[in-house]
Amino acid sequence: EDQVTQSPEALRLQEGESSSLNCSYTVSGLRGLFWYRQDPGKGPEFLFTLYSAGEEKEKERLKATLTKKESFLHITAPKPEDSATYLCAVTLSGSARQLTFGSGTQLTVLP
Amino acid sequence: SAVISQKPSRDICQRGTSLTIQCQVDSQVTMMFWYRQQPGQSLTLIATANQGSEATYESGFVIDKFPISRPNLTFSTLTVSNMSPEDSSIYLCSVDDRNTDTQYFGPGTRLTVL
Numbered sequence: 001e002d003q004v005t006q007s008p009e010a011l012r013l014q015e016g017e018s019s020s021l022n023c024s025y026t027v028s029g030l031r032g033l034f035w036y037r038q039d040p041g042k043g044p045e046f047l048f049t050l051y052s053a054g055e056e057k058e059k060e061r062l063k064a065t066l067t068k069k070e071s072f073l074h075i076t077a078p079k080p081e082d083s084a085t086y087l088c089a090v091t092l093s094g095s096a097r098q099l100t101f102g103s104g105t106q107l108t109v110l111p
Numbered sequence: 112s113a114v115i116s117q118k119p120s121r122d123i124c125q126r127g128t129s130l131t132i133q134c135q136v137d138s139q140v141t142m143m144f145w146y147r148q149q150p151g152q153s154l155t156l157i158a159t160a161n162q163g164s165e166a167t168y169e170s171g172f173v174i175d176k177f178p179i180s181r182p183n184l185t186f187s188t189l190t191v192s193n194m195s196p197e198d199s200s201i202y203l204c205s206v207d208d209r210n211t212d213t214q215y216f217g218p219g220t221r222l223t224v225l
Contacts, residue, residue: 032212043203043216044154046112087153097142097207098169099214101153 002027006088006102013109016077021086021105024070029093033071035064036087038104044087047073078109113138113206115217123223124194131190132220134204139184142207144214145177149200157202160187194224 003026013019025033032051036044048057050066057064061082063074073086085106089099114137124130134143142161146154157177158166166179180188191198201219208215 034214036216041219041221043115043205043219046213046215049213089154097214098144098156098159099154099205101155103153 004090004102006105010106013078015111018076021073023088023102025090031091031093034089035073038085080109080111083109113208113215117217117220121221129192131188132202134187136185136206140206143187144205145189146203147200196224199224
């Protein structure tokens with residue numbers, strides 16, 4: 001069975017304290033891995049897509065990396081406005097492009 | 112990126128009634144998806160809606176409970192039928208943008224069933 005697991009479930013950081021969120025996946029064939037940010041009461045906001053092991057993408061204080069088994073979302077010197085739930089999702093080879101989501105990591109950055 | 116709107120943004124409904132949620136996108140897209148996000152949970156795919164064909168439902172979701180329409184390439188509706196408190200969730204539509212190979216999400220409809 002295809003599975004996407006995110007850890008930790010929740011993370012509290014002080015402003016400026018860098019850390020990483022993990023997304024591990026067990027799937028029959030990975031087509032793409034996606035990271036989204038979701039603020040309370042809003043729909044997910046697209047951040048990154050990764051396709052192959054070794055690929056990296058950056059946006060402001062965020063950097064996403066991908067290996068054959070997992071992805072990391074690194075947050076460098078976070079600010080309170082980075083507080084949100086970060087969702088990881090995958091699409092599968094040969095699938096009709098549906099996203100399978102992990103359970104998310106709720107990040108709180110304290111000032 | 113595609114701009115997606117949903118109506119209503121929220122609603123409070125009585126048990127046994129039905130609610131239709133609308134999803135409008137500002138460009139033509141082939142594939143639209145409907146997701147459910149139960150309180151404190153992640154997103155679960157309900158169905159895929161393609162224009163000109165019947166929606167494809169995921170395991171655990173049936174057409175009688177969640178009928179979907181897709182009359183054109185910019186619009187879709189999801190109806191939540193014969194509602195119970197267990198249907199209280201956020202319902203989200205998304206579109207598959209082939210140009211960027213990305214799914215974009217609408218703002219969601221927060222449904223509370225009393």
